[in-house]
Amino acid sequence: MPHLATTYAAVNSLVTLGGDKALSSINREKLYMFLRQMKDASGGFRMHDGGEIDVRACYTAISVASLLNILDDELVQNVGNYILSCQTYEGGISGEPGSEAHGGYTFCGLATMILINEVDRLDLSSLTDWVVFRQGVEGGFQGRTNKLVDGCYSFWQGGIFALLKRLNSTKGVKPIPLGDGEGSGEESPQTTASSDAAGEEGLNEDLSLGGSHSEIGDQHNTSSQVNVIDIDHNHSKGHANVEPLFNSLALQQYILLCSQELNGGLRDKPGKSRDHYHTCYCLSGLSVCQRSWLEDEDSPPLPRAVLGPYSNLLEPIHPLYNVVLDRYWGAHEFFTKS
Ligand SMILES: CC(C)=CCC/C(C)=C/CC/C(C)=C/COP(=O)(O)OP(=O)(O)O
Numbered sequence: 001m002p003h004l005a006t007t008y009a010a011v012n013s014l015v016t017l018g019g020d021k022a023l024s025s026i027n028r029e030k031l032y033m034f035l036r037q038m039k040d041a042s043g044g045f046r047m048h049d050g051g052e053i054d055v056r057a058c059y060t061a062i063s064v065a066s067l068l069n070i071l072d073d074e075l076v077q078n079v080g081n082y083i084l085s086c087q088t089y090e091g092g093i094s095g096e097p098g099s100e101a102h103g104g105y106t107f108c109g110l111a112t113m114i115l116i117n118e119v120d121r122l123d124l125s126s127l128t129d130w131v132v133f134r135q136g137v138e139g140g141f142q143g144r145t146n147k148l149v150d151g152c153y154s155f156w157q158g159g160i161f162a163l164l165k166r167l168n169s170t171k172g173v174k175p176i177p178l179g180d181g182e183g184s185g186e187e188s189p190q191t192t193a194s195s196d197a198a199g200e201e202g203l204n205e206d207l208s209l210g211g212s213h214s215e216i217g218d219q220h221n222t223s224s225q226v227n228v229i230d231i232d233h234n235h236s237k238g239h240a241n242v243e244p245l246f247n248s249l250a251l252q253q254y255i256l257l258c259s260q261e262l263n264g265g266l267r268d269k270p271g272k273s274r275d276h277y278h279t280c281y282c283l284s285g286l287s288v289c290q291r292s293w294l295e296d297e298d299s300p301p302l303p304r305a306v307l308g309p310y311s312n313l314l315e316p317i318h319p320l321y322n323v324v325l326d327r328y329w330g331a332h333e334f335f336t337k338s
């Protein structure tokens with residue numbers, strides 16, 4: 001049975017492999033049809049035929065569609081309303097309406113809202129307030145209030161900071177219209193999340209977030225205002241620094257010293273076993289954390305921002321999709337042309 005989680009993992013894996021052979025092996029027409037079949041009348045998505053509707057399904061569907069350049073109005077319709085209905089009184093986002101705010105779903109919800117260009121509809125101030133209190137004394141993040149820290153939240157919560165930082169950086173999200181170019185030039189509203197990260201040098205410079213989606217043939221209606229962002233890493237502006245809204249060195253300490261298994265691989269916490277899931281999300285969390293002082297993602301972090309030897313520095317990732325940044329650009333170019 002096709003499933004959105006495995007679809008997301010497979011597409012990200014192929015993008016990570018990169019190259020024409022891997023990228024052209026994805027049947028985008030059939031994948032688009034699958035995504036349409038998973039779309040629910042509520043606006044949300046199901047994980048699989050007859051499966052659960054939740055924020056993770058919305059993210060995996062929209063992320064894959066965006067990465068493959070098959071995102072259109074039909075897929076986007078009412079997703080934003082569904083995600084909004086999951087933002088809780090605490091400020092974070094739950095898996096389904098009425099559930100508890102959780103880091104995994106908050107990342108998924110925030111990233112989805114950015115990808116569909118509706119992030120300004122969330123209460124970003126209370127979301128920021130919620131996430132800044134999720135770092136434990138151990139240095140790692142917990143997924144939800146009063147729970148234990150766990151290495152995988154280094155990305156789910158740490159990735160939220162990476163996204164908020166870009167939204168906060170005065171440059172905002174530049175809408176790129178699909179199809180006929182209608183609506184171009186409009187700036188989306190700036191977010192008002194905590195401005196603590198601002199105030200340092202370089203924050204008034206342009207970090208445009210822009211991208212474009214093309215159609216697969218004439219199949220999809222892409223005529224209206226479906227927008228997407230790409231984080232533009234092409235502006236080199238030296239070493240502008242912003243203070244992260246969490247303790248970056250403490251998180252790196254937790255990942256490297258508590259989550260790392262001496263024989264290789266990473267884990268939730270000492271006493272737990274290593275696995276691929278925690279290895280992936282601890283490393284992605286470490287990568288965004290090492291760059292949390294940087295306003296400009298294009299320049300390398302200063303040595304003091306990287307815990308331990310500078311050889312600990314990981315490849316940058318794209319924080320919306322969680323793929324190595326270089327490979328994201330390869331896929332972006334490939335699917336923009338084809
Ligand atoms: C794209 C993708 C794979 C998204 C998944 C997002 C994600 C990690 C969602 C969290 C799921 C969940 C119910 C965790 C609680 O488990 P728990 O009660 O064992 O953990 P906790 O005590 O830390 O809350």
Ligand SMILES: [Zn+2]
Nearest residue numbers: 150151152268
């Ligand atoms: Zn975990």
